[in-house]
Structures are given as C-alpha cells and as structure tokens.
Amino acid sequence: MDPIVAQIHALAKVADEEGRLNIIKELRQVQVELQSPKDSLMEIVGSGLVNAMLRVGADLGLFTLLAKNKGPLKVEEIASSTNASPQLLERILRYLGATSVIKESAANEYTATMLTHVLADPKGEAMIYHGFDTHGPVVQAMPDFFAENGYQDITDNTHTPFQKAHNTKLTSFDWLVQQPKHFENLQKVMTSLQGSEWTNEFALLDDEVQKIPSSAPQAFESPFFVDVGGGHGHQCRELGKKYPSLLGRMVLQDLPEAVGKLSPIEGVEIKAYDFFQPQPVTGAKLYYLRRIMHDWPDKEAAAILRNTAAAMNSDSRILIDDTVIPDTGANWQSTLADLAMMAFGGKERTEAQWHSLAKSAGLHVEQIHTYVASTYTAIVVLALE
Structure with a gap:
C-alpha cells in the first residue's frame, strides 16, 4: 500500500491544477467503488456532524490552540486551556482525528495538521461560522x-x-x-477566495495598462479600474503591486457596511456604492465584478449590468470574474457551487447563459479568458452593443 500512496504523492507534486483535481476525482471514484453499502450510508448520514464539530472546535479555540503549539497536546492540557470537560473533549477530538481534521499522535494526544492550520486562520474560522x-x-x-x-x-x-x-x-x-x-x-x-491569477496572460488588461501615461493621473482623467462590490479591496491591492501605474487610477466600491471602516488603500479611492443604483463613476476603462453575478437571478443580474453599461464609454469594458460551466461533464465543485448559489437565488452560468444575460442588458460577450480551466473560472469580457 505504501508504494501506491508514494506514487500518488509523486504524481500530485508535478501535476498542474487540472491534474491535481483529476487525481482527487479518481481517488473519490476508487473510494466509492471500495466502500460497502454500509460504509457509504454511514458517511452520508454522518456528514452533518463534520460541520457541527468544526463549529464546536472553533468555539473552543481548538484549532488555534493546536496550530500555535509546536508539539502534541494531551487531552488534559487542551481541557485546561479550553475549560471543557476532558471526557467530552476526548470524544470530540477522537472524531476530528479520525476525519483528519487534526492528528491523533498517541493515546489521548493530538497535534495540528495542514488542515488544522487552515481552520485556525481567521479566514478559515470565518468559513466555519458562515x-x-x-x-x-x-x-x-x-x-x-x-x-x-x-x-x-x-x-x-x-x-x-x-x-x-x-x-x-x-x-x-x-x-x-x-x-x-x-x-x-x-x-x-470572500477575501479568502480572492486571487490575482486572472491577470496572468490576460492580453486585454496588459495591452490597456501599457497605454497608461507614465505621469501621475490628472484631475480630469476617468479612473482606469473600478472594482464593483470589491469588499475589502484585495483585488485593488494586488493590481497596484503588479501594475504600479494603476495607483491613483483605481476605485473600490461596495456597500457602506463593507467599506465604511476600511483603512486607506494606497492609490485607491474608496466609495460606498449599491450596484442596483446608477453607477456614479463614468467612462472608466474597466469595470470589474468578481463573484458578484452568480449571487443574483437573471433579472437582478441584468439590472446590475444595465447600471454599469449606462456609465460606459465605447472603449469601456466590463470584466465579470466568475464561472463558465461546461455544457457536459461539469465537476463536483462547480455543480456544488451552483446548488449553493441557487439556495440564495443565484446561479452559475454556462457560456450560452452568459451571452443571453449580456444581450438582455444591451451588451455582448467580446471574449472569455479562462484562467483556471479545472474549475472553469474565467473573465467574461462584455462590451456595449
């Protein structure tokens, strides 16, 4: 068994993102085929316990405690730090160890795993509570x-x-x-899901950035980049690092509750804005919406696009950073995301659905820049009709 596991690890080390997910997909299929009906039913019935015990672990600070400690901790030591009963902790920790959330290093002794560190991070903890x-x-x-x-x-x-x-x-x-x-x-x-991979090999962005004057922005200039619904400004920060010429030419927009208490971001104007209202920033080169459109049904999504389109010039573009689901063979991550968004009224869309949505807002799909093929994550570029 050990040589097989070693071979899988070796394959994973040299695999790209698509290859890594394919390995996981194959391993899941092997697990399904090897499990008895009883095993499968027990796993299905017990799946809800995982979330409950993660929440209990976060409430007790278990993951932070284990992640901060360089070595293993006895159940009694964990009980002393959390004020929880050793008897209760023993049962919870045993389950978390059995599910590889933490590692059982010896009898009644536990230590952190890579996953424990993820859950101990404030973003991981927020994911548990959300x-x-x-x-x-x-x-x-x-x-x-x-x-x-x-x-x-x-x-x-x-x-x-x-x-x-x-x-x-x-x-x-x-x-x-x-x-x-x-x-x-x-x-x-949302911050934990942010990343700047979308800028890699994205010719449209690179070409437009090259046209920016080397001088400081003038008062009469329209902003270059407007991050619509951009939360805490991660995308603007990343763009400013990669393209210093954008500093002073970016706008971050979100609801007052999201941006009202933000500290200043170098080179970024922070504005409170509801995207169901007319877009106040006119003539920007790029209006960027990351993980926004999948939150909304077609009617509301079209309204957001129409508000943005009304502020655009002929050379402006809308960049929708979202998923483009394939017509067949979609993987479990994207289908799960679609069901999750459906529960709130949103949806993940296919290429045909993106074209239809754009047309309903007086726009057209100019190009689709897929930057993570394994998860169908792409920039859908929209231009005025």
Missing part, C-alpha cells in the same frame, strides 16, 4: 422549500430557501447587512 450559521440552516430548509413550491426553478431572490431558513422576507444580502457578525464572516470568506 457555513454553519448562515448557510447550514439554508441547506436544511431546501428539501421542504422545493416540495412546497412544486420543485420549480428559483428565479426570485426574495423567495428562496434562505427566507424559509432565517424566517425573513429580506434578500440574503439585505439580511446579512443587518447581522454584523454574519456579514463580517462573509467578507472574510
């Missing part, structure tokens, strides 16, 4: 919601499993704004 407190009840509400509504598609973000789960008439975002703790967790989760 997954359990905000999204967990929605998942629980989905079966009854679908049955009550005759298993019809969700097209209205005020009538989704979210409203049923949280007993509200508000959209998920309006509700989150009124729940500061949950809203902050979401912002941290």
Whole structure:
C-alpha cells in the first residue's frame, strides 16, 4: 500500500491544477467503488456532524490552540486551556482525528495538521461560522422549500430557501447587512477566495495598462479600474503591486457596511456604492465584478449590468470574474457551487447563459479568458452593443 500512496504523492507534486483535481476525482471514484453499502450510508448520514464539530472546535479555540503549539497536546492540557470537560473533549477530538481534521499522535494526544492550520486562520474560522450559521440552516430548509413550491426553478431572490431558513422576507444580502457578525464572516470568506491569477496572460488588461501615461493621473482623467462590490479591496491591492501605474487610477466600491471602516488603500479611492443604483463613476476603462453575478437571478443580474453599461464609454469594458460551466461533464465543485448559489437565488452560468444575460442588458460577450480551466473560472469580457 505504501508504494501506491508514494506514487500518488509523486504524481500530485508535478501535476498542474487540472491534474491535481483529476487525481482527487479518481481517488473519490476508487473510494466509492471500495466502500460497502454500509460504509457509504454511514458517511452520508454522518456528514452533518463534520460541520457541527468544526463549529464546536472553533468555539473552543481548538484549532488555534493546536496550530500555535509546536508539539502534541494531551487531552488534559487542551481541557485546561479550553475549560471543557476532558471526557467530552476526548470524544470530540477522537472524531476530528479520525476525519483528519487534526492528528491523533498517541493515546489521548493530538497535534495540528495542514488542515488544522487552515481552520485556525481567521479566514478559515470565518468559513466555519458562515457555513454553519448562515448557510447550514439554508441547506436544511431546501428539501421542504422545493416540495412546497412544486420543485420549480428559483428565479426570485426574495423567495428562496434562505427566507424559509432565517424566517425573513429580506434578500440574503439585505439580511446579512443587518447581522454584523454574519456579514463580517462573509467578507472574510470572500477575501479568502480572492486571487490575482486572472491577470496572468490576460492580453486585454496588459495591452490597456501599457497605454497608461507614465505621469501621475490628472484631475480630469476617468479612473482606469473600478472594482464593483470589491469588499475589502484585495483585488485593488494586488493590481497596484503588479501594475504600479494603476495607483491613483483605481476605485473600490461596495456597500457602506463593507467599506465604511476600511483603512486607506494606497492609490485607491474608496466609495460606498449599491450596484442596483446608477453607477456614479463614468467612462472608466474597466469595470470589474468578481463573484458578484452568480449571487443574483437573471433579472437582478441584468439590472446590475444595465447600471454599469449606462456609465460606459465605447472603449469601456466590463470584466465579470466568475464561472463558465461546461455544457457536459461539469465537476463536483462547480455543480456544488451552483446548488449553493441557487439556495440564495443565484446561479452559475454556462457560456450560452452568459451571452443571453449580456444581450438582455444591451451588451455582448467580446471574449472569455479562462484562467483556471479545472474549475472553469474565467473573465467574461462584455462590451456595449
């Protein structure tokens, strides 16, 4: 068995992202084929316990405690630091060890794994709380919601499993704004999903940046880059590092609750903005929306695009950083994401659906720059008709 495991590790070390996911896919299939029906049923029934125990672990500070400690800790030491009963901890830790969230290094002794460190990070901890407190009840509400509504598609973000789960008439975002703790967790989760990979080998961006004057921006200049719904400004920070000429030519926009308390970002103008209102920044070269459009049904998504289109010049472009699902053979990550977004009224879209959405807003798809082929993550470039 050890030589086989070593071979898999060796393959993973030299694999690209698509290759890595293919290895995982094959291993999942092997697991399914090797499991007995009893094994499979036990795994399905017990899946909810994982999220519950992650939440308990975060509440107790277990992951932070283990991650900070260089060596293993006895159950009694963990109990002393958390004020939890050793008897209760023993049972919880044993389960977390069995599921590889932490490592059982000896009898009643545990240490951190790579996953433990991920969960101990503030972004990882926020993911735990967002997954359990905000999204967990929605998942629980989905079966009854679908049955009550005759298993019809969700097209209205005020009538989704979210409203049923949280007993509200508000959209998920309006509700989150009124729940500061949950809203902050979401912002941290979004930050953890940020990255600048989309700029790699993206000729449109590189070509336009090359045209920027070497002099400082003038008062009459329109901004080059507007990050619409950009949260805490990760994308602007990354772009400023990669393209210093953009400093002073970028605008970060999001709701007041997201940007109101942000510290200044060098070279970035921070503005409170609701993208369901007219876009106040006119004539920018690029309007960038990352993980925004999949949050909304077609009607609302088209409204966001129309507000942006009204502010564009003929040489302006909208960059939608999102997923383009293939017509067949979509992987589990993208199909899971689609179901997760559906529960809030949103959707992941195919190429044909992106074309249809753009047309409904008076735009057209000019190109699609796929930058992570394994997860279908791409920049959908929109131009005025």
